[in-house]
Amino acid sequence: MVKDLSKTGKRIRPAKKLIQFYLCSRNLKYRKLPEPLLKLSVLKLDGSSFSFHVARNATVSRLKLAIEEEFSLYPNDERKTTWPLVWSHFCLCYEGQKLISEKACIRKYGIKDGDQLHFIQHLRIDLASTPHQSEDIQRRMLLVKMKTRRSEST
Numbered sequence: 001m002v003k004d005l006s007k008t009g010k011r012i013r014p015a016k017k018l019i020q021f022y023l024c025s026r027n028l029k030y031r032k033l034p035e036p037l038l039k040l041s042v043l044k045l046d047g048s049s050f051s052f053h054v055a056r057n058a059t060v061s062r063l064k065l066a067i068e069e070e071f072s073l074y075p076n077d078e079r080k081t082t083w084p085l086v087w088s089h090f091c092l093c094y095e096g097q098k099l100i101s102e103k104a105c106i107r108k109y110g111i112k113d114g115d116q117l118h119f120i121q122h123l124r125i126d127l128a129s130t131p132h133q134s135e136d137i138q139r140r141m142l143l144v145k146m147k148t149r150r151s152e153s154t
Contacts, residue, residue, distance in 0.1 A: 038055070038115075040054060040063075042092070042116070043116055043119070045090075052069075054066045057107065059102065060099045060103070061103065067092075068081075090119045092120075094109050094117050
């Protein structure tokens with residue numbers, strides 16, 4: 001765009017805006033693409049099954065969380081699932097191996113894409129459903145110890 005000033009006869013061109021280009025102080029890092037997800041299925045105790053997706057390098061804890069999230073997508077069940085109670089009485093099993101170590105990677109068990117896990121009954125003493133119940137168990141254990149000491153001293 002050129003403007004013509006009639007008084008002086010000079011043509012004035014608009015000044016070009018200078019755009020400064022600079023690198024940020026951040027380091028440019030190569031970001032890995034996310035790993036493809038495994039599609040797993042779980043056979044429930046009633047014989048039905050459902051599928052879900054989880055990362056290949058997920059831990060057992062993350063696997064359980066993915067199952068909980070999958071259940072939360074289906075609100076047709078009027079009962080609310082109390083997951084601490086479920087995990088204290090049942091565990092996941094893959095080819096006869098109980099997945100009870102929360103920090104273990106699922107690759108350790110040889111779980112691959114398309115595999116099926118299933119619930120089995122497994123009572124865990126170290127898992128309490130609520131912190132209040134945990135305190136209650138500790139109080140009961142203390143009372144039992146005190147009673148045994150009293151009976152031993154008499």
